Amino acid sequence: MKGLKLWIRAFFLIVFATLKMALPAQAPDRSPDAAFIREIYDQALSDGRCYPWLKDLCFEAGHRLSGSPGAEKAVQWAKAALDTLGLDSVWLQPVMVPHWVRGAAEQVQLTGSKKYGAFRLHALALGGSVGTGGKALSGEVVEVKTWEELDRLNERGIRGKIVFYNRPMDATKIRTFEAYGGAVDQRSSGASRAAKYGAVGVLVRSMSLRLDDFPHTGALRYDSAYTLIPAVAISTNDAEKLSALLREEGRATVSMQLDCQTLPDVLSYNVVGEIRGSEFPGRVILVGGHLDSWDVGHGAHDDGAGCTQSMDVLRIFRRLGYQPRHTIRCVLFMNEENGLRGGREYAREAGRKGEFHVCAIESDAGGFTPRGFGFDAAEGVINPFFEKVSGFAELLAPYGLALTRGGGGADIGPLKSQRGLLSGYAPDSQRYFDYHHAASDVFDAVNQRELELGAASMAALVYLLDKYGL
Amino acid sequence: MKGLKLWIRAFFLIVFATLKMALPAQAPDRSPDAAFIREIYDQALSDGRCYPWLKDLCFEAGHRLSGSPGAEKAVQWAKAALDTLGLDSVWLQPVMVPHWVRGAAEQVQLTGSKKYGAFRLHALALGGSVGTGGKALSGEVVEVKTWEELDRLNERGIRGKIVFYNRPMDATKIRTFEAYGGAVDQRSSGASRAAKYGAVGVLVRSMSLRLDDFPHTGALRYDSAYTLIPAVAISTNDAEKLSALLREEGRATVSMQLDCQTLPDVLSYNVVGEIRGSEFPGRVILVGGHLDSWDVGHGAHDDGAGCTQSMDVLRIFRRLGYQPRHTIRCVLFMNEENGLRGGREYAREAGRKGEFHVCAIESDAGGFTPRGFGFDAAEGVINPFFEKVSGFAELLAPYGLALTRGGGGADIGPLKSQRGLLSGYAPDSQRYFDYHHAASDVFDAVNQRELELGAASMAALVYLLDKYGL
Numbered sequence: 001m002k003g004l005k006l007w008i009r010a011f012f013l014i015v016f017a018t019l020k021m022a023l024p025a026q027a028p029d030r031s032p033d034a035a036f037i038r039e040i041y042d043q044a045l046s047d048g049r050c051y052p053w054l055k056d057l058c059f060e061a062g063h064r065l066s067g068s069p070g071a072e073k074a075v076q077w078a079k080a081a082l083d084t085l086g087l088d089s090v091w092l093q094p095v096m097v098p099h100w101v102r103g104a105a106e107q108v109q110l111t112g113s114k115k116y117g118a119f120r121l122h123a124l125a126l127g128g129s130v131g132t133g134g135k136a137l138s139g140e141v142v143e144v145k146t147w148e149e150l151d152r153l154n155e156r157g158i159r160g161k162i163v164f165y166n167r168p169m170d171a172t173k174i175r176t177f178e179a180y181g182g183a184v185d186q187r188s189s190g191a192s193r194a195a196k197y198g199a200v201g202v203l204v205r206s207m208s209l210r211l212d213d214f215p216h217t218g219a220l221r222y223d224s225a226y227t228l229i230p231a232v233a234i235s236t237n238d239a240e241k242l243s244a245l246l247r248e249e250g251r252a253t254v255s256m257q258l259d260c261q262t263l264p265d266v267l268s269y270n271v272v273g274e275i276r277g278s279e280f281p282g283r284v285i286l287v288g289g290h291l292d293s294w295d296v297g298h299g300a301h302d303d304g305a306g307c308t309q310s311m312d313v314l315r316i317f318r319r320l321g322y323q324p325r326h327t328i329r330c331v332l333f334m335n336e337e338n339g340l341r342g343g344r345e346y347a348r349e350a351g352r353k354g355e356f357h358v359c360a361i362e363s364d365a366g367g368f369t370p371r372g373f374g375f376d377a378a379e380g381v382i383n384p385f386f387e388k389v390s391g392f393a394e395l396l397a398p399y400g401l402a403l404t405r406g407g408g409g410a411d412i413g414p415l416k417s418q419r420g421l422l423s424g425y426a427p428d429s430q431r432y433f434d435y436h437h438a439a440s441d442v443f444d445a446v447n448q449r450e451l452e453l454g455a456a457s458m459a460a461l462v463y464l465l466d467k468y469g470l
Numbered sequence: 471m472k473g474l475k476l477w478i479r480a481f482f483l484i485v486f487a488t489l490k491m492a493l494p495a496q497a498p499d500r501s502p503d504a505a506f507i508r509e510i511y512d513q514a515l516s517d518g519r520c521y522p523w524l525k526d527l528c529f530e531a532g533h534r535l536s537g538s539p540g541a542e543k544a545v546q547w548a549k550a551a552l553d554t555l556g557l558d559s560v561w562l563q564p565v566m567v568p569h570w571v572r573g574a575a576e577q578v579q580l581t582g583s584k585k586y587g588a589f590r591l592h593a594l595a596l597g598g599s600v601g602t603g604g605k606a607l608s609g610e611v612v613e614v615k616t617w618e619e620l621d622r623l624n625e626r627g628i629r630g631k632i633v634f635y636n637r638p639m640d641a642t643k644i645r646t647f648e649a650y651g652g653a654v655d656q657r658s659s660g661a662s663r664a665a666k667y668g669a670v671g672v673l674v675r676s677m678s679l680r681l682d683d684f685p686h687t688g689a690l691r692y693d694s695a696y697t698l699i700p701a702v703a704i705s706t707n708d709a710e711k712l713s714a715l716l717r718e719e720g721r722a723t724v725s726m727q728l729d730c731q732t733l734p735d736v737l738s739y740n741v742v743g744e745i746r747g748s749e750f751p752g753r754v755i756l757v758g759g760h761l762d763s764w765d766v767g768h769g770a771h772d773d774g775a776g777c778t779q780s781m782d783v784l785r786i787f788r789r790l791g792y793q794p795r796h797t798i799r800c801v802l803f804m805n806e807e808n809g810l811r812g813g814r815e816y817a818r819e820a821g822r823k824g825e826f827h828v829c830a831i832e833s834d835a836g837g838f839t840p841r842g843f844g845f846d847a848a849e850g851v852i853n854p855f856f857e858k859v860s861g862f863a864e865l866l867a868p869y870g871l872a873l874t875r876g877g878g879g880a881d882i883g884p885l886k887s888q889r890g891l892l893s894g895y896a897p898d899s900q901r902y903f904d905y906h907h908a909a910s911d912v913f914d915a916v917n918q919r920e921l922e923l924g925a926a927s928m929a930a931l932v933y934l935l936d937k938y939g940l
Contacts, residue, residue, distance in 0.1 A: 042642045171919070172512045174869060209919060369839070369898045371870065399644060400841065428839045428898065430919045449641070449679060449900045 362409025374407015573729025832879025844877015
């Protein structure tokens with residue numbers, strides 16, 4: 001009977017083990033966390049500062065391309081605003097930044113159309129473009145939608161001409177950043193790839209899903225192996241019009257005069273403020289955005305929103321009297337748009353000081369309604385990190401937040417080698433590219449509640465990371 | 471040894487049963503559904519019609535309060551648009567509707583303030599309000615935020631005065647409809663509750679979370695036991711100003727002149743179009759919105775969006791050559807705003823014809839980015855119904871859609887007694903009350919992609935309901 005008893009014992013042990021495997025572990029008591037997160041949202045929605053701050057930034061500094069007077073004003077404004085919060089420290093971190101200037105307004109026009117005569121295109125020089133040397137540059141337009149078409153046309157089809165890149169962003173992508181990713185190579189590398197075949201200039205269809213008259217600028221990268229040729233973005237409406245005209249009339253000629261140039265580097269700053277951690281002062285949880293913008297509109301969504309949300313995270317913690325275990329730091333990076341010098345300098349300096357970034361969260365996708373956070377980290381650590389933050393999902397779901405793999409931000413990218421966690425705040429993306437890098441990116445395009453909900457969402461994630469670590 | 475063998479057998483049987491209980495059932499092959507839903511979104515986002523339709527509706531019919539020429543134009547426009555789609559039938563369903571008219575613009579002004587002198591308030595008569603009989607009505611203003619305050623003031627504090635309801639929507643609610651629900655009683659029943667104590671008129675703080683100059687109208691309901699007194703909404707900015715003035719100066723007097731009146735009922739129509747079901751023609755899946763609006767702005771979000779999305783659902787199915795098993799019907803209801811006559815008549819007629827509505831889906835929460843669907847049904851059927859649709863969750867999640875309990879729509883409410891499923895399309899709610907019932911609810915406030923994504927989301931749900939039934 002001893003054998004039978006052992007069998008019975010083994011039987012129950014295995015049944016219990018199987019059941020235990022299959023059932024979820026006892027849930028920890030989340031109610032104090034839920035209550036504190038609720039306080040964060042209450043504070044952000046009833047007494048938030050990011051919206052009035054954004055208004056000040058937009059109207060006092062205005063647009064603020066690296067090296068411009070607007071950028072300098074923004075640095076001083078942001079430091080002064082952080083100085084009012086009673087933080088443990090606020091400082092400016094020096095960094096040399098590129099200084100590209102647009103100069104006089106672009107003159108880009110279609111000439112000699114049978115149907116339209118001459119008409120002016122809504123155009124903006126791409127950031128970093130060379131100018132046309134004080135005179136107009138003229139050429140026949142060749143439209144291409146793919147690199148294969150460009151390569152097929154080759155020298156023979158392209159030499160002396162102006163290449164017109166007209167591949168639209170793919171409207172069927174649900175996440176508009178994917179659509180952007182599938183088209184932006186035209187803007188970033190189109191000039192040099194056309195110059196390789198002897199083109200004299202480049203027109204690029206604006207990176208926008210909307211049909212309207214706003215040209216959208218953005219950085220280009222020249223390949224120094226080829227002649228540097230001028231490049232402009234034209235509005236989506238004008239791209240459609242020009243394409244139709246090429247079909248109808250068989251040919252089109254464009255003249256362009258750009259006054260832009262690159263001047264010597266300028267001293268500028270990342271603006272930093274922090275609440276020192278009581279237990280782990282050398283372990284940092286970072287929230288940030290970039291303070292520079294393009295030189296049109298207000299740079300309200302890109303990225304005034306991310307800056308003022310990050311500032312409000314610190315203010316919310318101070319207002320609620322929360323003493324973090326880790327250092328919580330707000331960093332407003334300079335020069336994300338055309339150089340990333342601020343992000344690189346920040347990571348270098350952090351390395352010199354031996355600071356470890358537990359998590360860096362960037363808000364640089366607009367001030368829209370929250371949808372969640374994306375997470376990234378070095379191979380080997382991302383799996384346990386993501387498993388850890390997935391434990392926060394239930395607490396964040398009531399606020400419409402989903403936690404996903406993949407994400408981050410340009411400015412925090414250089415911190416990846418520290419092997420901490422990186423996170424990109426992910427608001428709804430549907431309207432972002434309507435405003436991105438265009439004169440339409442103004443304060444009025446930002447909704448107060450959507451902006452405030454973003455600040456609260458970031459603060460909620462920071463709170464959980466601070467409490468539970470990684 | 472036989473006993474032992476039986477034990478061993480029982481042991482394995484129980485271990486397997488335990489494991490089976492604990493593991494999810496084998497997932498059905500969802501790939502054809504996923505592929506078809508992808509086609510629906512592709513069609514809506516690359517070739518959608520709801521946005522140009524909305525533009526036509528807003529600019530050709532304009533605003534369209536029940537009984538107005540705009541409403542009549544909208545009926546004709548919608549029928550003509552549905553007629554182009556090659557549906558199985560399109561018809562007008564007659565219904566008598568109330569006919570309230572605003573008349574000449576409201577004159578509402580604060581008089582005799584020490585600080586401001588006289589100033590005009592941004593005001594709109596509430597829908598259904600009586601007028602002031604061709605002359606101005608004047609009274610001292612009494613501010614209240616709660617019903618308890620009103621009751622405490624009583625006859626003595628209220629007789630001969632104008633009651634000013636100034637309880638704001640609660641900004642800390644994440645779902646703005648909850649904030650609306652917590653404040654709208656002031657608008658709907660404030661007039662009669664003040665008249666009970668002898669008030670001569672009513673000012674109501676607009677139902678909006680935004681501080682701006684737009685007054686937001688909306689229906690009031692008089693209690694016939696008390697005198698019908700005139701009632702207007704004032705803008706949130708003016709409500710703040712008036713409240714501050716009462717604090718600073720101790721008293722305020724307002725004069726109001728309203729020209730509005732209720733005329734005899736008018737013949738109008740629900741507009742209906744359908745694709746007949748091949749297997750269950752008498753079992754209907756309904757998509758709809760309401761065609762009437764208030765008499766300011768364009769009624770673009772409320773509810774031009776829902777109407778044109780519903781129309782686009784039928785177009786998408788026709789365009790993709792989809793033959794439904796159930797009848798798929800688009801209903802544009804008349805008179806949601808101030809009577810619900812269209813919704814009631816529709817349900818009555820459906821009852822007479824013996825039609826069963828498997829599911830009725832209403833889009834009446836604006837043309838914003840999709841967040842999901844809410845579901846409701848009669849007690850006794852909601853649980854199995856919700857369990858069934860929860861099975862669709864995985865297919866809809868890639869499009870940002872969550873399925874939740876609770877929801878529906880005013881127009882489809884009368885169908886609840888059929889004991890089918892009701893669903894409210896739930897877009898993001900953050901911006902809705904910025905525009906709701908105000909002159910700011912214009913075509914330009916609607917984003918094309920957000921609108922199109924809604925149409926696709928509704929079509930995706932209809933497809934799954936049609937394929938799997940309830």
